[in-house]
Amino acid sequence: MKKTLLSMLLLAGLTACRENEASITDDNKDINYSKLPQEFPFTTMATINGVDVINGGYGSGAAAHPTRKGEFYVITDRGPNTDYLNGKKFLVPNFTPTIMHLKINADGNIEVIKYIKLKNPSGQLITGLPNPVGMGSTGEVAYDANGNVLGTDNYGLDSESIVAAQDGTFWVSDEYGPHIVHYSAEGVEMERISPIGVNTGTRKLPAVLAKRRPNRGMEGLCITPDGKTLVGTMQSMMYAPSKNLATNKTLTRIVTFDIATGQTKQFLYQQDGGASDSVCDITALSNTEFLVIERDGNFGSQGGIKKVYKINISGASDVNGSDISAVDGLKINGKTLEQSTWSEIAAAGYQPVTKTLAVDLVSKLGYEHDKFEGIVYLGNKKLAVFNDDDFGIVDDGNGNPKAKILPKTGKTDKGTMYVVDIQ
Incomplete structure (x- = not known):
C-alpha cells in the first residue's frame, strides 16, 4: 500500500512538472499565428503633392502585453518626414x-484594440517636432511641407521603442535627447530621463549619450524579466x-538603467x-541575455541585412567609468571609445557583449522590408517581427515625398x- 501511494504521488508530481514545463516553454499554444504575416489596417492620413501618407509608422518599436498573450503594443516615430x-x-x-x-484574435487576424496618443505632463498632445536647445536638441531644423520653418516642442519625441510595464504604464525611448520617457496608461508623461546636461528631470543617463548622432539615438528599449532594469x-x-x-x-553602446535606484551601466x-x-x-530572454x-538600410531583395543576434552582457565590461558626467565618457590613453580600435579596447581590459546569430530574416523569410525595427520574444524560440513603413512615403531626393514601394512586389510598404x- 505504501509503495502504491508513493508511486501515485511521484506520478502526480511528474505530471505537474510536465504541465508546468509546458506552460513555460509553449507560451503560444493558444494563439493562432498561422495567418501571419499580416498588414496592419490603415487609412490615408494626408495627401501631399498627390502622394498618400498613410497613418502608419507602427513598428518603430514593439512590446508584448505583460500579462495577456497574443496582445502587443507597437509605436510610431516622430511622424512622416x-x-x-x-x-x-x-x-x-x-x-x-x-x-x-493590438491583438491576434480568435480567427488569427490582427485586431486593433485602441490607439494611445502621447501627451505632455499637462495632458496635452505632443508632436514629433525637435526639442529646443538644452532640452534634447539634435540641431535639426523643422520645416513644413512647403519649406517654412516650424517651431520646437519641449516634450517632442522621436519615439523608437516601447516597454509595457506590469503596472500598465509605458517606457519609451527616442532619438532626440536621447530620452527615456515614462508614460501613464493613458499616455501622459510622468518622467523624462535624459543625459546629464539635458534639462528635463532629476534622474539622469550618462552625459556621453548626448553625443548621439541626429536620427541615431536610443533605437531600442526593453525591460528585464524581473522588472527592475531598462536596457537601451x-x-x-x-x-x-x-x-x-x-x-x-x-x-555602439548599450545602457542599463535601474528603475528603483537610477544607477546606470554601459556596455x-x-x-x-x-x-x-x-x-x-x-x-529580453533573461536578465542578462537579449535579442x-x-x-542596414537596403530592402531585403536588394542585398539588405536583416539579422537578429543573441547577446549576453554578463561577461561584458561596464564602461560607464568613474564619472558619468564626463561629456566624452570613459577614455583610453586620452581617446574616447569611439576613437579607439577594438584591439586598443581589448588591451585596456574592456570586453564587448558576446553575440551569436539567432536568425537571418532575408534567408529565412525572404524578408523584403528595409526598416526592420521591432521584435518581441514570444517564448518557445518564436519571435514576433515588425517593420517601420515610414508612413508609406520616402524622400524623392528633393525633400518631397514619393510612395515607398517594395521593389520585389511593387506594392506600397x-x-x-x-x-x-x-x-
Whole structure:
C-alpha cells in the first residue's frame, strides 16, 4: 500500500512538472499565428503633392502585453518626414507619436484594440517636432511641407521603442535627447530621463549619450524579466568626441538603467557592418541575455541585412567609468571609445557583449522590408517581427515625398507583423 501511494504521488508530481514545463516553454499554444504575416489596417492620413501618407509608422518599436498573450503594443516615430536642408520637412506637423494596442484574435487576424496618443505632463498632445536647445536638441531644423520653418516642442519625441510595464504604464525611448520617457496608461508623461546636461528631470543617463548622432539615438528599449532594469541600445557609433574624430564605425553602446535606484551601466556592442548599419530594437530572454536587431538600410531583395543576434552582457565590461558626467565618457590613453580600435579596447581590459546569430530574416523569410525595427520574444524560440513603413512615403531626393514601394512586389510598404522561429 505504501509503495502504491508513493508511486501515485511521484506520478502526480511528474505530471505537474510536465504541465508546468509546458506552460513555460509553449507560451503560444493558444494563439493562432498561422495567418501571419499580416498588414496592419490603415487609412490615408494626408495627401501631399498627390502622394498618400498613410497613418502608419507602427513598428518603430514593439512590446508584448505583460500579462495577456497574443496582445502587443507597437509605436510610431516622430511622424512622416523627408530630408530638407539642415533638417526635416514634417509633412504633418501636428502629428502625435502614438501607441497602437493590438491583438491576434480568435480567427488569427490582427485586431486593433485602441490607439494611445502621447501627451505632455499637462495632458496635452505632443508632436514629433525637435526639442529646443538644452532640452534634447539634435540641431535639426523643422520645416513644413512647403519649406517654412516650424517651431520646437519641449516634450517632442522621436519615439523608437516601447516597454509595457506590469503596472500598465509605458517606457519609451527616442532619438532626440536621447530620452527615456515614462508614460501613464493613458499616455501622459510622468518622467523624462535624459543625459546629464539635458534639462528635463532629476534622474539622469550618462552625459556621453548626448553625443548621439541626429536620427541615431536610443533605437531600442526593453525591460528585464524581473522588472527592475531598462536596457537601451544606441543605434550607431556616436560622435564622441566629435563627428570628425570618431572613427570606430562598428562600435555602439548599450545602457542599463535601474528603475528603483537610477544607477546606470554601459556596455559595448560590436556591429558586423559600419556607420550605415543600425542596432535597433532589443527584447529580453533573461536578465542578462537579449535579442537585438542588426540591419542596414537596403530592402531585403536588394542585398539588405536583416539579422537578429543573441547577446549576453554578463561577461561584458561596464564602461560607464568613474564619472558619468564626463561629456566624452570613459577614455583610453586620452581617446574616447569611439576613437579607439577594438584591439586598443581589448588591451585596456574592456570586453564587448558576446553575440551569436539567432536568425537571418532575408534567408529565412525572404524578408523584403528595409526598416526592420521591432521584435518581441514570444517564448518557445518564436519571435514576433515588425517593420517601420515610414508612413508609406520616402524622400524623392528633393525633400518631397514619393510612395515607398517594395521593389520585389511593387506594392506600397506597410507595417506588417511576422512570427519566425529562431535558433
